[in-house]
Amino acid sequence: MSQRMRLDGVGRRYGMRGPWVLRDVQLDVPVGALLRIEGANGSGKSTLLRLLAGIDRPTAGRITGCPRTAYVPERFPAALPFTAAGYLTHLGRIHGLRTPEASRCAAEWLERFGAAGHAHTPLAELSKGTSQKVAVAQALLAEPELLVLDEAWTGLDRAARGILDRVVAERVADGGTVVFVDHDPRRLAGAADSVYRVAEGLLLPRDGGTEERQAAPVGPRVVIEAEGPPGGVPGSAAHLPGAPDIDPGPGGTTRLTVPAAHSDALLRALLTARPPWHIRAVTAAAPPPGTAHEPPDDTSGAAHQATLPTALQDTPYEAPLS
Numbered sequence: 348m349s350q351r352m353r354l355d356g357v358g359r360r361y362g363m364r365g366p367w368v369l370r371d372v373q374l375d376v377p378v379g380a381l382l383r384i385e386g387a388n389g390s391g392k393s394t395l396l397r398l399l400a401g402i403d404r405p406t407a408g409r410i411t412g413c414p415r416t417a418y419v420p421e422r423f424p425a426a427l428p429f430t431a432a433g434y435l436t437h438l439g440r441i442h443g444l445r446t447p448e449a450s451r452c453a454a455e456w457l458e459r460f461g462a463a464g465h466a467h468t469p470l471a472e473l474s475k476g477t478s479q480k481v482a483v484a485q486a487l488l489a490e491p492e493l494l495v496l497d498e499a500w501t502g503l504d505r506a507a508r509g510i511l512d513r514v515v516a517e518r519v520a521d522g523g524t525v526v527f528v529d530h531d532p533r534r535l536a537g538a539a540d541s542v543y544r545v546a547e548g549l550l551l552p553r554d555g556g557t558e559e560r561q562a563a564p565v566g567p568r569v570v571i572e573a574e575g576p577p578g579g580v581p582g583s584a585a586h587l588p589g590a591p592d593i594d595p596g597p598g599g600t601t602r603l604t605v606p607a608a609h610s611d612a613l614l615r616a617l618l619t620a621r622p623p624w625h626i627r628a629v630t631a632a633a634p635p636p637g638t639a640h641e642p643p644d645d646t647s648g649a650a651h652q653a654t655l656p657t658a659l660q661d662t663p664y665e666a667p668l669s
């Protein structure tokens with residue numbers, strides 16, 4: 348982020364005499380980090396996210412730093428007089444893109460989320476899930492420095508949820524910051540750098556974050572078997588994306604296990620290391636005993652493909668033979 352964002356003594360209440368929804372919030376929003384905000388219904392999470400996104404102002408305290416921010420609201424205003432592609436192109440132009448580029452980005456995001464077939468459907472006629480895909484796409488168009496996601500996965504089909512997981516990891520790997528709320532505790536489990544809880548108007552650090560990362564996350568994990576240069580792992584494992592667990596693999600390879608949300612970033616780090624690593628295999632890790640996984644709600648190939656890291660889907664890739 349060009350400017351680190353900070354909330355200092357921030358409070359918010361609605362109306363002169365309304366109760367304080369948030370009180371004395373102190374928060375540093377680090378660059379290149381994933382922050383999770385938790386809390387019960389009505390605790391003030393969306394209120395906090397709107398303040399972070401800059402679409403609401405605090406009643407007390409101050410917010411400094413103003414990164415380029417994009418926001419996926421809890422409720423998307425779908426009744427706008429645009430088609431899906433027209434709306435995204437329009438927003439792309441507002442973000443400073445020229446029309447052909449805005450139109451290309453709009454088409455790419457719709458395609459990536461499996462909504463290309465609805466490019467010319469009026470927003471008001473979109474299904475709830477497709478409308479949510481448009482809501483997510485509008486936030487991603489301008490590659491924001493700060494991405495604020497308020498239950499953005501809600502209503503998306505399984506494939507699109509997987510894609511959004513990966514997009515979040517990509518933004519963080521590219522140095523962006525993502526702040527998200529999601530009621531599913533498995534969402535990006537183990538991937539957040541910091542976890543906070545809103546309760547009784549206060550924002551409290553939850554002992555998760557880095558500890559959560561290190562303590563066997565319950566979300567899906569990916570195993571990368573790679574052959575590195577002599578000397579082994581580049582840098583400290585703790586500084587690799589996703590802080591992978593590192594073990595010896597078969598045939599002299601190294602086995603790196605990371606939360607799926609970080610697998611793209613880790614693959615990119617390995618493939619672009621100097622000298623680059625050779626990736627031998629990428630597989631889903633067996634879930635730890637007793638952990639539940641999201642049931643599939645879609646039996647299409649797209650849903651299955653969504654479990655593969657993007658780096659392997661988008662780039663034709665062949666493991667070099669030795």
Ligand SMILES: Nc1ncnc2c1ncn2[C@@H]1O[C@H](COP(=O)(O)OP(=O)(O)OP(=O)(O)O)[C@@H](O)[C@H]1O
Nearest residue numbers: 361368386387388389390391392393394395421545
């Ligand atoms: N525009 C508003 N005007 C008046 N009160 C509001 C407004 N927006 C939110 N509130 C109130 O502020 C409190 C916190 O709401 P908020 O939407 O931030 O909670 P939340 O934690 O996001 O809830 P949920 O998990 O249900 O989405 C609630 O009591 C809500 O009624």
